Amino acid sequence: MTSSTNISYANSDLFDRRSLFFDPNLKRNRLNELLTAIAATFAAIAVLPLFLVLGYVLVKGGSMIRPSLFLELPPELGLTGGGIGNAILGTLIVSAIATCIALPVGIGGGIFLSEYSRGGWFANFIRFGNDVLAGVPSIIAGVFIYGLVVVTKLFFDQSFSAMAGGIALSVLMLPTIIKTTDEGLRLVPQELRWGAYGVGASKFVTITRITLPAAFTPIATGVVLAVARAAGETAPLIFTTLFSPYWPDGIFNPIATMSVLIYNFAIMPYEYQNALAWAASFVLVVMILGANLLSRWISKMAKT
Amino acid sequence: MKPDFSNDVNAEAFTLRRRPPSEKLVDIGFSQLSLALASGVALVLLGIFLTVFGQAREAIAQFGLNFLTTSDWDPVNDRYGALVAIYGTLVSSLLALVIAVPLGVGTAIFITEDLVPTRIREAIGLMVELLAALPSVVLGLWAIFVMEPAIRPVLNMLHNVLGWSPLFSTVPQGPGMAPAILILVVMVLPIITAISRDALNQVPIELRQGAYGIGSTRWGAIFNVILPAAISAIIGGVMLSLGRAMGETMAVTMIIGNSLSFNISLLAPGNTIASMLANQFGEADGIQVSALMYAALILMLLTFVVNVAAQWIVRRLSLRY
Numbered sequence: 001m002t003s004s005t006n007i008s009y010a011n012s013d014l015f016d017r018r019s020l021f022f023d024p025n026l027k028r029n030r031l032n033e034l035l036t037a038i039a040a041t042f043a044a045i046a047v048l049p050l051f052l053v054l055g056y057v058l059v060k061g062g063s064m065i066r067p068s069l070f071l072e073l074p075p076e077l078g079l080t081g082g083g084i085g086n087a088i089l090g091t092l093i094v095s096a097i098a099t100c101i102a103l104p105v106g107i108g109g110g111i112f113l114s115e116y117s118r119g120g121w122f123a124n125f126i127r128f129g130n131d132v133l134a135g136v137p138s139i140i141a142g143v144f145i146y147g148l149v150v151v152t153k154l155f156f157d158q159s160f161s162a163m164a165g166g167i168a169l170s171v172l173m174l175p176t177i178i179k180t181t182d183e184g185l186r187l188v189p190q191e192l193r194w195g196a197y198g199v200g201a202s203k204f205v206t207i208t209r210i211t212l213p214a215a216f217t218p219i220a221t222g223v224v225l226a227v228a229r230a231a232g233e234t235a236p237l238i239f240t241t242l243f244s245p246y247w248p249d250g251i252f253n254p255i256a257t258m259s260v261l262i263y264n265f266a267i268m269p270y271e272y273q274n275a276l277a278w279a280a281s282f283v284l285v286v287m288i289l290g291a292n293l294l295s296r297w298i299s300k301m302a303k304t
Numbered sequence: 305m306k307p308d309f310s311n312d313v314n315a316e317a318f319t320l321r322r323r324p325p326s327e328k329l330v331d332i333g334f335s336q337l338s339l340a341l342a343s344g345v346a347l348v349l350l351g352i353f354l355t356v357f358g359q360a361r362e363a364i365a366q367f368g369l370n371f372l373t374t375s376d377w378d379p380v381n382d383r384y385g386a387l388v389a390i391y392g393t394l395v396s397s398l399l400a401l402v403i404a405v406p407l408g409v410g411t412a413i414f415i416t417e418d419l420v421p422t423r424i425r426e427a428i429g430l431m432v433e434l435l436a437a438l439p440s441v442v443l444g445l446w447a448i449f450v451m452e453p454a455i456r457p458v459l460n461m462l463h464n465v466l467g468w469s470p471l472f473s474t475v476p477q478g479p480g481m482a483p484a485i486l487i488l489v490v491m492v493l494p495i496i497t498a499i500s501r502d503a504l505n506q507v508p509i510e511l512r513q514g515a516y517g518i519g520s521t522r523w524g525a526i527f528n529v530i531l532p533a534a535i536s537a538i539i540g541g542v543m544l545s546l547g548r549a550m551g552e553t554m555a556v557t558m559i560i561g562n563s564l565s566f567n568i569s570l571l572a573p574g575n576t577i578a579s580m581l582a583n584q585f586g587e588a589d590g591i592q593v594s595a596l597m598y599a600a601l602i603l604m605l606l607t608f609v610v611n612v613a614a615q616w617i618v619r620r621l622s623l624r625y
Contacts, residue, residue, distance in 0.1 A: 028521050035523045036419055042410030043428055046497060049490045050435040053446045108341030116335050128615070129345045135544065135611035136604070137551020139578050140352065143600045146585060147355040151593070171348055178345065202327050204334045232439030235553035235578070239585040259441045259554075266445045266558060274449070281442045292437045296430075 054285070060275070061282025069279055074245055074261070080272040084280050086247050090162065090255040091284075093248055094241060095231045097166025102173035103223065109174075110181020110219075115207055127182070134175035141171040142236030150240060155252050162248065162255035165241030169230040176229070180222025184215035217302035221295040228291035232284060234259035258284045356604060360597035371598055377564045377580075379588075384595035386602065388566050392574040393603070396481060396556065397549035399570075400488035405542055407489070408496030413526060415497075416504040429501065436494035444558030447487045452478060452559060455486065459571055474569040479561035481574040487555045492545040499541025503534040536617055543614030547607040553578040577603040 023029065069083035109126070117123035145168040150159050188211050196206040212219075234257075242254040243264055249255075258280045265277035363371065367384060374385025411432065415425040459476040466472040476482070507530050515525035531538075561573020562583050577599050588596055 028524070032521045032523050039410045039414040039419065042407045043414040046407055046411040046493055047428055047431040047435070049493075050431050050438070052450070053435075053438060053443060056446055056450050057442060105341045105344050108338045109345060112335075112338035112342035116338060123342075126342050126345055129349050131615060132608065132611060133345060133349055135547050135607055135614075136349075136352065137547075137553065137578060137607055139551065139553040139581050140356070140600060140604050140607075143581060143585070143597065144352040144355050147359045147597065148351065151359070171352075174345065174348065178342075202323065202331050204327075204331045207334070228437065232437075232441070234439070234441040235582055238582055242586065259439060262441045262445055263554060263558065266441075266448055277445055281439075281445055284439055285442055288437055288439060289434060292434060 057278065057281050057285050060278040061280075061285075064275055064279035065282065069283075073247065074256075074265075074276060075272065077268070077273070078270055082276075084256075084258065084261060084276055084283070086244070087256040087258045087261040087280060088283060090241075090244075090248055091231055091258045093251065093255060094162055094165045094169060094237070094257055095227055097163060097251065098169035098173055098230050099223075099227055101167060101170035102177055102226070105170075106174050106177025106223075106226075107181050107219065109178045110185060111207060111212075113178070113182040114185035115203075115211065130175050130178050133171075134179070136171075137235075138172055138233055139235040141168050142238070142240055144168070144171065145236065145240050158252045160240065160242040160254045162241050162251040162253065165237045165255070165257070166251070168236035168240045169233055172233060172236065173226040173230050176222055176226040177219075180226075181215075181219050184218030184222070185211060187218065188214045217299055221299045224291050224295040224298070228288045228295075231291075232259060232288050234263055238263065352604070356597055356601050360594055360601045362591060363594035363598040366591065367595070367598070371595075372602070375566045379592050382591050384592070384598075386577065386580075386595075386599045388564060389575050389577045389580045389599060390602065391566070392481070392560070393550050393576040393578070393606070395570075396485050396488055396560070396574070396576055397546055397552075399485045400492060400549050401542065401546055403485070404489045404492045404496055404545070408493050409500050409538060411493075411497045412500030412504055413531075416501055417522065417526060417530070419522070432494045432497045435490070436498065440491065440552065440554040441558075443487055443490060444555035447483060447555060447559040448479075451486065452483045455483060459483075463571055470568050471570050474567065474572040476571040479559050479573055481560060481570045481572065484556045484560035484574065484576075485570070487559055488549050488552060491552055491555060492549050495545040495548060496541055499544065500534070500538045503537030503541065504530060506537070507533045540614045540618035543610055543617060547610040547614065550576075550610065551578055551603065551607050553582050557582045 024033075068081075069085075070088060071085050072081075072083040073086055074084060075082035109130075113123050113126060145164050149155065149161075149164040149167060153159050155161060155163055192210055192214060193206055196210045197203075201209070237257055237260050241257060241260065243260045244254045244256045246256075262277045262280050262284070265273040265280070268274065363384065367374075371384065371386055372390065373387055375387040376383050376385050377388065378384070411428070414420070415428050456476055456478075459480075459482055463472050463475055511529055511533055512525060515529040516522075520528065556576055557579035560575060560579055562575050562579055563573035564575065567574070581596055581600055581603075584592065584596060
């Protein structure tokens with residue numbers, strides 16, 4: 001028998017034990033339930049668009065999926081048949097150009113921020129600039145490359161080109177890659193670096209052979225997300241790569257991309273073009289959601 | 305006493321390795337290279353500003369600050385004013401936030417505060433992240449063909465009931481400001497939810513325990529303890545999504561109607577700076593390019609101010625425990 005059971009609170013005037021029992025009819029508990037219901041409603045509203053958009057893209061775009069969609073050019077306006085092969089290829093080309101530019105610059109910049117300048121004013125300034133760059137609207141990146149590359153005809157006297165679009169997308173990818181590299185490298189335990197220095201490795205060898213591989217997972221996750229994001233971007237492309245109804249003709253000519261195709265074909269008054277826009281959306285969404293799930297899978301694999 | 309290795313055949317094994325010059329060169333070269341690549345960020349930012357400003361100079365000289373307050377956009381007579389686009393940018397993004405903030409913060413509370421089993425919370429979190437990954441142009445396509453026809457009866461009803469007020473004075477005829485605001489809500493909702501969720505997750509468990517310990521209900525704790533602790537990060541996130549909403553281009557361009565004339569009604573077609581740029585850059589030339597660059601400069605400055613303010617709020621106003 002513990003002492004607490006000897007004292008009978010039930011008979012006390014001072015303390016009514018029943019007041020501690022949960023009473024659903026209390027005003028505060030009613031309010032609690034009401035607010036929980038409201039929050040649940042908000043959450044349901046928040047995920048509703050995903051189901052609606054995915055549903056329509058899957059139904060309207062999925063019904064168009066057939067081999068010729070991937071292998072043929074879009075038809076002449078008003079005609080039917082054909083596919084979006086050139087746009088799929090074009091998106092891959094432009095995203096590859098963007099990745100080739102943004103990846104070395106972003107990872108190099110991230111290495112500088114985390115390995116060479118811990119806490120210097122310059123590093124803080126670059127981090128701030130990186131955050132500002134991440135907030136720059138994507139269309140401004142397009143305007144920038146339009147003024148820098150398209151108007152000046154920088155590449156072989158060509159104005160609109162796949163190259164220009166790739167550079168514009170790389171501007172958008174850069175902040176994400178720098179940030180994930182910086183944060184990924186800072187998660188690597190300091191002891192690993194000391195160990196490498198201890199056995200006589202130079203700083204270059206330590207970074208390339210020890211630190212970078214140790215931070216591979218977060219960096220790879222960030223890069224996959226950045227590439228997926230860039231592949232879906234449209235605004236910077238509509239006046240840098242423009243559009244082409246033909247197969248890609250070198251990277252210094254206008255090129256078709258899926259996102260610009262969706263934009264162009266969505267606002268056309270032809271039903272078949274609208275249907276092709278839904279088909280392109282299907283392919284694009286599958287690619288992007290696939291990349292997102294891949295990045296989650298990478299980070300989950302690393303944790304276990 | 306120092307060990308004496310002078311007569312030892314293995315002396316070499318104990319001396320410090322002398323670094324060959326080539327290794328030093330590689331080391332220095334690599335650090336300089338990474339410095340140069342990091343400076344690339346600053347160069348890109350500077351390049352963006354200089355390019356846009358340089359191209360806009362002609363229009364700035366010609367139109368001056370009147371550009372901000374006049375509303376004619378007339379490529380034939382080369383007279384430009386961005387009032388319609390600036391008004392549209394501010395109204396669409398602010399009204400979108402008014403709707404999205406309660407929804408986003410409410411969702412974030414729902415998935416952080418232990419109201420439902422972990423599985424459901426994780427599923428909702430994943431779905432919100434996937435919603436953020438959907439390309440803007442796909443949302444625009446959906447808005448044109450699915451959302452706008454679906455909400456038109458609702459907008460019609462609004463017009464019939466509230467038609468006396470200037471905000472609902474026009475008959476909804478397809479694309480317009482109201483559907484653009486709704487699609488903006490869909491686009492900023494995931495950002496607000498994600499940032500609020502992170503902010504709420506970082507509130508120390510001791511604060512929650514303290515609140516529950518003095519007998520507060522779950523929502524009492526949320527409103528009086530947890531939300532105030534996380535409010536600076538949430539406000540910062542809201543500001544970030546304001547910047548995102550102002551710069552959002554494709555979905556808005558496809559559904560807002562791109563009207564060049566001023567109309568205060570939310571049911572009428574409108575325009576934003578971003579959608580004007582997207583629409584006209586492809587076939588603009590001469591002074592029109594310069595005028596568009598001027599508009600781009602304004603958009604850039606707007607988003608810059610909002611983003612820097614967001615960072616400042618997060619750094620300065622965050623509570624320290």
